[in-house]
Amino acid sequence: MSEHADNPDEPEIPHNPSSPEIPDEPVTPELPDNPSSPEVPHDPDPANNPDTPEFPEASAVEPEDNKRRTRRSGPVTKGGDKRAAKQLFTRVKTARGRKTSSTLWLQRQLNDPYVKKAQMEGYRSRAAYKLTGIDERFKLLKPGMRIVDLGSAPGGWVQVALKKGASEVVGIDLLPIDPISGATLLEQDFTTDDAPDLVKAAMGGKADAVISDLAPWTTGHKNTDHLRIVALVEMAALFAYETLKPGGFFIAKVFQGGTEGELLDQLKHRFEKVRHYKPDASRSESAETFLIAMGFKG
Helix, strand or coil: CCHHHHHCCCCCCCCCCCCCCCCCCCCCCCCCCCCCCCCCCCCCCCCCCCCCCCCCCCCCCCHHHCCCCCCCCCCCCCCHHHHHHHHHCCCCCCCCCCCCHHHHHHHHHHHHHHHHHHHHHCCCCCCCHHHHHHHHHHHCCCCCCEEEEEEECCCHHHHHHHHCCCCCCCEECCCCCCCCCCCCEEECCCCCHHHHHHHHHHHCCEEEEEEEECCCCCCCHHHHHHHHHHHHHHHHHHHHHHHHHEEHHHEEEEEECCCHHHHHHHHHHHHHEEEEECCCCCCCCCCCCEEEEEECCC
8 A cells, every 4th residue: 555545635546557657755863852851761662662653634624523512603593592591590599587488489580581671671570571572462551641550560561551551540559659750659458448539539531451460469279269359350340330431441350260250241231342361471380360350341
């Protein structure tokens, strides 16, 4: 075999018996030792001490299996890059005296994109994006509207209504709410007998919209919690019947299967359209959805 076969960059030339034999290439004279390199002792065994040490060829192609896999760049698809999301995930360590449920809640909050977005855009809660999602879908909020917000703490929905140009917003919640310019905020349990009258007294007239994010203290028992939220929706709907202008709309949070039975029949009788909708900002693992009743008939 020709000596050129050891070089993968040069193709092997087949032997032609009619061609004159090419003499071997002259041996390259041995270069003097590098004085800075340590002297390696000579091993008399030629198998362990070949005259020409074997080095990997510079032009050798790395096997496909050993190639380092690099991440391809490109647009982020829906759902994002799972590896990148894992790298950005913030894990909360347990602390003495902190319950596991509190740790999980804090961890979820720190990794919730709507929580971060609310902080950047100045909204008081991620719930603001539930109302903006509903409005993007149904185009309900208009400038100059008078809006009542039931269960308004900490004030995210009030902020959205004002940003959309509402001329008057009245909010009520049993929890204290920091003042919001342009809104009247009442600290009162809406389920008490005098609460609806307090809200009506704070309003300057009939409402264009009644929006309710009321939710009961949950027990963990699904049927009980469902009955409690239905009772709140019925109370909010009754208030809407009494205060809405013709053509107004009503939004309320519901759970599980949505609004059913007699209440749903009443809403369909009182409004032109009734829909259930779950905005993107509503967590996928949550059973909540929203009732949207449009076109109040009076």
